Amino acid sequence: xxxxxxxxxxxxxxxxxxxxxxxxxxxxxxxxxxxxxxxxxxxxxxxxxxxxxxxxxxxxxxxxxxxxxxxxxxxxxxxxxxxxxxxxxxxxxxxxxxxxxxxxxxxxxxxxxxxxxxxxxxxxxxxxxxxxxxxxxxxxxxxxxxxxxxxxxxxxxxxxxxxxxxxxxxxxxxxxxxxxxxxxxxxxxxxxxxxxxxxxxxxxxxxxxxxxxxxxxxxxxxxxxxxxxxxxxxxxxxxxxxxxxxxxxxxxxxxxxxxxxxxxxxxxxxxxxxxxxxxxxxxxxxxxx
Ligand code: GUN
Numbered sequence: 001x002x003x004x005x006x007x008x009x010x011x012x013x014x015x016x017x018x019x020x021x022x023x024x025x026x027x028x029x030x031x032x033x034x035x036x037x038x039x040x041x042x043x044x045x046x047x048x049x050x051x052x053x054x055x056x057x058x059x060x061x062x063x064x065x066x067x068x069x070x071x072x073x074x075x076x077x078x079x080x081x082x083x084x085x086x087x088x089x090x091x092x093x094x095x096x097x098x099x100x101x102x103x104x105x106x107x108x109x110x111x112x113x114x115x116x117x118x119x120x121x122x123x124x125x126x127x128x129x130x131x132x133x134x135x136x137x138x139x140x141x142x143x144x145x146x147x148x149x150x151x152x153x154x155x156x157x158x159x160x161x162x163x164x165x166x167x168x169x170x171x172x173x174x175x176x177x178x179x180x181x182x183x184x185x186x187x188x189x190x191x192x193x194x195x196x197x198x199x200x201x202x203x204x205x206x207x208x209x210x211x212x213x214x215x216x217x218x219x220x221x222x223x224x225x226x227x228x229x230x231x232x233x234x235x236x237x238x239x240x241x242x243x244x245x246x247x248x249x250x251x252x253x254x255x256x257x258x259x260x261x262x263x264x265x266x267x268x269x270x271x272x273x274x275x276x277x278x279x280x281x282x283x284x285x286x287x288x289x
Contacts, residue, residue: 003252003255003256003257003258004257004258004259004260005148005151005152005225005227005257005258005259005260006263006264007144007148007259007260007263007264007265007266007267007268008262008263008264008267010147010267010268010271011144011267011268011270011271012267014147014268014271014272014274014275015056015059015060015271015274018060018271018274018275018278019059019060019061021278022060022061022278023061025278025281025282026061029285029287031281031282031285031287032061032062032063032090032281033062033063033092033093033277033278033280033281034062034063034065034090034091034092034093034277034281035053035057035062035063035064035065035091035092035095035119035273035277036064036065036066036067036085036088036095037050037053037054037065037066037067037095037097038069038078038081038082038085038094038096038097039066039068039069039097040069040070040071040073040096040097040100040101040104041070041071041073041100041101042071043099045231045233046097046098046099050066050097052270053095053270054066056270056271056273056274057274057277060274062274062277062278063090065085065091067081069081071101072101073101073104074103074104075103075104075105075108075109078096078100078104078109079108079109079112082094082109082112082113083112085117086113086114086117091117092119092277092281092284093117093118093119093273093276093277093281094113094114094117094118094119095119095120095273096109096110096113098169110122110123110124111123111124115136116280116283116284117280117284118137119137119140119273119276119277119280120137120139120140120276121136121137121139121140121143121173121276122139122168122169123137127168127173130173130176130177131176133180135180137276137279137280138173138177138272138276139169139170139173140268140269140270140272140273140276141169141170141174141208141265141268141269141272142170142173142174142176142177143177143268143272143275143276144265144268144269144272145174145206145227145229145265145268146177146178146181147272148227148259148264148265148268149204149225149227150181152256152257153204153225153257155181156178156181156182156183156204157181157182157183158182158183158184159183159184159203159204160183160184160186160202160203160204161175161178161183161184161185161186161202161203161204161206162185162186162187162188162199162201162202162204162205162206163175163178163185163186163188163206164188164189164195164199164205164206164207164208164209164214164215164245165188165206165207165209165210165229166189167208170208170229171187171189171206171208172187174208175187178204178206183204186198186201186202190209195219196216196218196219199215199219200219200220200221201221202220202221202224203221203224203225204224204225204227205220205224205225205226205227206226206227206229207226207227207228207229207244207245207246208229208230208245209230209245210230210232210245211230211232211245212230212232212234212243212244212245213243213244213245213246213247213248214230214245214246214247215228215245215246215247216247216250217247217250217251220251220254220255222254222255223254223255223256224255224256225255225256225257226246226251226255226257226258226259227259227264228244228245228246228258228259228260228261228264228265229244229245229265230243230244230245230246230261231244231261231262231266232244232245242261242262243261244259244260244261244264246258246261248260248261
């Protein structure tokens with residue numbers, strides 16, 4: 001088995017299963033899962049992410065409702081749209097692509113989304129539920145990363161997991177999920193002292209810092225499994241390319257598993273968004289508890 005963890009293949013397999021489930025829901029329950037994707041402004045990276053999400057929906061038979069709003073949209077107007085989407089019965093999931101422009105408070109926006117439609121898992125009600133071990137809607141990137149880890153390692157009990165990064169989107173929920181699976185969890189961040197030696201203790205190393213090739217080969221223990229959440233666009237040799245938070249070429253020879261960028265965690269994030277949307281639709285239809 002290669003030590004490269006093929007997130008693209010895993011995501012394709014998951015989406016194939018979801019496609020069958022969506023077809024069944026339509027045929028047997030007259031239910032078509034639907035998601036509203038809201039993008040405010042014209043951040044180029046966000047545009048690519050939104051396009052990829054909508055494309056996946058089409059492949060799976062999930063209905064997508066795209067709302068592209070200008071950069072100068074007011075917080076009040078965005079809240080009005082979210083309220084409409086909360087009340088729209090063929091919308092089962094609502095995703096507001098982050099970051100939103102600076103004049104909009106993302107906490108206010110996330111709090112306005114109905115928790116049952118919060119397919120990003122970022123509403124405090126869903127975060128709180130997860131914190132007490134009652135997972136409802138789990139954030140997509142951590143969920144996808146856990147699926148890859150479980151597929152590669154099986155039981156994670158007793159392993160030392162080091163998460164670099166403490167964002168609400170990835171670092172914090174990832175640490176919570178690892179703890180739920182009985183890992184010993186260390187969260188490292190920009191103020192951590194001697195981050196290298198902490199990383200060297202990791203059986204599982206999750207890098208979510210947004211800094212290109214931040215994790216070097218001598219930070220990583222032989223035989224560790226590395227999940228690289230970073231997607232950083234850099235200019236190199238006159239070309240634009242995507243690299244992760246881990247120095248892949250230097251790290252990969254010494255580890256038991258590593259996710260590449262692109263083709264690792266990224267496709268899993270989108271597949272898990274589809275997973276959460278199907279789950280939300282079933283839940284709203286009373287088909288699951
Ligand atoms: N921006 C980068 N990643 C994400 C994500 O998973 N969800 C949302 N809403 N915005 C993002």
